[in-house]
Amino acid sequence: MDHHSAGEVTAPAVSELDPPNRTLMGPGPSDVHPRVRRAMSTPLVGHLDPSFVELMDEVQELLRYTFRTENEWTIPVSGTGSAAMEAAIGNLVEPGETMLVPTNGYFGGRMAEMARRAGGDVVEVDAPWGEPLDPADVESALAAHDPDVFGFVHAETSTGVLQPDVPALTDAAHDHDALVVADTVTSLGGVELRVDEWDIDVAYAGPQKCLSCPPGASPLTLSDEAMEKVLSREEAPRSWYLDLSLLEGYWGDERAYHHTAPITNVYALREALRLVAEEGIESRWRRHERLAGALKAGVVGMGLEMNAPDDYWLPSLNAVRVPDGVDDGEICQTVLDDYDLEIAGGLGDLAGDIFRIGCMGHAASPANVVLTITALGDALATAGADVDPDAGIGAVREALR
Amino acid sequence: MDHHSAGEVTAPAVSELDPPNRTLMGPGPSDVHPRVRRAMSTPLVGHLDPSFVELMDEVQELLRYTFRTENEWTIPVSGTGSAAMEAAIGNLVEPGETMLVPTNGYFGGRMAEMARRAGGDVVEVDAPWGEPLDPADVESALAAHDPDVFGFVHAETSTGVLQPDVPALTDAAHDHDALVVADTVTSLGGVELRVDEWDIDVAYAGPQKCLSCPPGASPLTLSDEAMEKVLSREEAPRSWYLDLSLLEGYWGDERAYHHTAPITNVYALREALRLVAEEGIESRWRRHERLAGALKAGVVGMGLEMNAPDDYWLPSLNAVRVPDGVDDGEICQTVLDDYDLEIAGGLGDLAGDIFRIGCMGHAASPANVVLTITALGDALATAGADVDPDAGIGAVREALR
Known part of the structure; x- marks a missing residue:
């Protein structure tokens, strides 16, 4: 390296990390629990360490409890809530398929965007921003468009609206053979959500809302039926990083390398979910x-x-x-x-x-x-x-x- | 909620986080510096907080220093190294374009996988596992296939091989009008790497190798020319989460919401990069x-x-x-x-x-x-x-x- 050492370059001087002491009552991230922050200062083990493999099982069990599901396919996606959202939509929607999305808030629009990038066609069920979907409108849209996938937002962060009577929507969708994807980013761990009882096929969330955990590893759950569809796709999903059939190798029985899991974010999520379990x-x-x-x-x-x-x-x-x-x-x-x-x-x-x-x-x-x-x-x-x-x-x- | 409160469900009992005390001398993650771990226990601010916007500037400046580049488009991607890798390839390769990838290790194969999912055609330049690419072979492959993008692995984690004389590869690629993507996951911050001087168009890395930072926010840098190509794509990239033209809205001058940044991982990366700057x-x-x-x-x-x-x-x-x-x-x-x-x-x-x-x-x-x-x-x-x-x-x- 001698030929380069003549002129050492000047390094930027950046001061000690000292952010202001905020109280976070916005749309998220929310204040992180001190126990979760402490968990994040824990030294790392490797992502294939036997101890980490055990810890992955624990996180999955705690996630199932929090989602109220028995779904085997319940994992943290290595990214923020939008990564879990794209993992859901990008794996479930195949090119040429149709996804029905709502127009009553910001995140229905994002669903549409992701479905299109997955190669899907998008159809809409309308409701004004600030109102929930009307099950009758969903029923009409399902009848009119016969979509393969129906997405709705359980807790719309952009409007402060909770979608009531979820089973009315899932029943209608299943009557029309559509799989149901629920955005539960702002409901998981804070608002009544029962994935199995309500017959939701796929739900994703963010850890930085009602779980009081920093963003970076984001809950996702899929029913066996949804996962079966993912595993029998004709064409691979368009993202390698978010390909659930590959993630299956890591989070499933094999525990084989796909990508390096965000160890510290998984530590944090585990602690946040333990707090949920302790509280009930x-x-x-x-x-x-x-x-x-x-x-x-x-x-x-x-x-x-x-x-x-x-x-x-x-x-x-x-x-x-x-x-x-x-x-x-x-x-x-x-x-x-x-x-x-x-x-x-x-x-x-x-x-x-x-x-x-x-x-x-x-x-x-x-x-x-x-x-x-x-x-x-x-x-x-x-x-x-x-x-x-x-x-x-x-x-x-x-x-x- | 009264109709549900009759039978409270039983919560899983998961013990306190207490992983074994490993020394990490494998292929990564590596031992995290105590200052970085401490940074991760810092309370959060919002991802649009004025103080966080300042901190984003600092992280970008420190990343430029570490990559040895003046590239404006130097950001942490919200995911692990593979997310930064897919952000690079998925944005740079357009459907129908050709990417030249190496066969001399695991990560060239991953490049191919990602290029195909982006809609690209893949051609290969061969070398045995455990050896670097021969510039003459790269030159022949460029001449034979006229690819739009050429990817190589600067530091092959699967074989322990450093690609010597990078300018020989980038010169050849540029002579054939191919943009160059370098995998620097295991070199950034540990092994001589000079993005600008070596004329690398796009480089990505992981924080959990030579930066001693937990995985979760991963360095990526693009030259103006590469970013111009990304911004003038005919078709949107196939991932919304990793779409650099959208991330431009958040990491660029506008600082507009795209997704919730992994605040704590950005704190950690900042501290890890400060340590790089302090050491030189x-x-x-x-x-x-x-x-x-x-x-x-x-x-x-x-x-x-x-x-x-x-x-x-x-x-x-x-x-x-x-x-x-x-x-x-x-x-x-x-x-x-x-x-x-x-x-x-x-x-x-x-x-x-x-x-x-x-x-x-x-x-x-x-x-x-x-x-x-x-x-x-x-x-x-x-x-x-x-x-x-x-x-x-x-x-x-x-x-x-």
Whole structure:
């Protein structure tokens, strides 16, 4: 290397990692549980170490518990929630097949995008942003288009809408021989979700929402029937990285090398799922409902309006109408600057119309609810909105009692 | 939820995370630096937080330094090294285009697999496993096939071979108007690599090798010319998750939402790259050469043979011939059981013929070299191989002096 050592190059000087101390009540990532963060500082073992193979079994068992499924094909995908989403759609949709997707939020649009890239044709079932799908509309779309795959979003992060009565959708789809893919990114571990009982064929999620785990290894589950379809494809999926028939070699009985698993993210997910198991999945759903209920009480108490009626309120992501005369971006900036608190504005059809306030996992706590209502009330009042911050915080106290 | 609360389901009981205390001297992941592990326990900020946007700039600057490039398009891909690899190939190869790949190791085969899934045609330039490509063969293959893209592996993890004289390959490719993709998974941060000076168009790597960082966010760099090709594709890449024209929106000037970045992995990569900058990239290359040199001295000193001659010895991954009468799998198991040390056997054409011993990043240390030579000498002698463990450790002492 001597011929190069004459002029050593200058290295950039970058200071010690010291991010601000945020409270994350936006659409995710949410505050990570301290035990999960600690797990991430654990020294690594190899991705084929016998101890890691055991740990993979544990993670799969915990994921099954959390998804409420017996699906053998339940794994963390090595990427963020969108990677799990593309693994689901890219493997399930074959070139020339048709996928039915919803138009009632940002993530239905992403489903369409991924289905097209898989070589599929996309048809749509409509509902306005901020509303759930109507089972009758789904039934009509299924009858009209006869799709191979039907996707829906159980918990729409862009609109704060929970899709109620999932079995009405899955029954309709199965009557038309369509497999059902559910986006459960913002519901898994926070909102009632029963993959087997509700007959969902494929569900994917992100760890950085109600599981309080950093993004990087993302839950995915497939029924035997769905996996059978994946394994009998005529043409290989268009991504090697996300090819479930290859991942089967690693996460299945063989435990053969496919790619180097993100060891630390799997450690983190395991710890996050242990916390779910310790709390009990149903208790955890109730805690989200109770704490997000207090948040909602505070929002309504100060004089604001929820975007979704109670029938399809999504506890993990609360869409709150932006009051007249207020700029949502300015309010988000104010609470970030003054309270180190992250909340978000709307997207797409609801841009400028709503605040999106998460209440997820470890962050679904009295402390975070109190902070959020206090900060939001203060920022809105200062901006001249017609709100009563004291009544808001009073309603929270009442709800938490 | 009352109708479901009658029978609470039983949660799996999974014990505290407590993996064995391994020393990782296999093909990766390697031992993670304690500062990097500590960085991973840092509380998160949001992926659009102003502080995170600043931190993204820092990571990009540090990556450019480490790759020795001025490429604007230098980012961590949200996945493991194979995700960065598929991002490179899946974006650069358009349907109907031709990619020239090498056959001299496992990862050339993976390149072929990914190029085909991108819709490309694959042609090959041959060399035996355990040898580098001959520039004359590359030249002939370029002339014969006129490929759009030429891929090669700078540091073949499956064979312990370093491709020498990279400019001979890139010059030939550019003479034939092919863009060059380099697999630098096992060289980045450990072995001399000069992306700009060597005229490499696209390079990708893994963080879990010579950067001593857990897998999960993986370095990728593209020249302006390569990125121009990506941005002017006729058809969108076949993966939405890995579509660089969309990632451009997030990592480029706009900083618009594409997917939730793996915050903690980016924290880790930043810290790992800070360690590179503190040490100095060229000093780091020299340290790898010195420590792996001591490892090699120990191997040869005890009477074993390196698989690669010195001309294309890869310091970060040492391929050692398995001596006669010994089973490589048993030796790997013995050093794992008796010394908590991970090394690996061969793959593919070299299965059973070589041990693969990494010497990467933080793990390229006197302590690890001493442990490895001691453990390997002990296990081989116990298995009845004709080796002299004392001479091995003596040669290490001599080399480290």
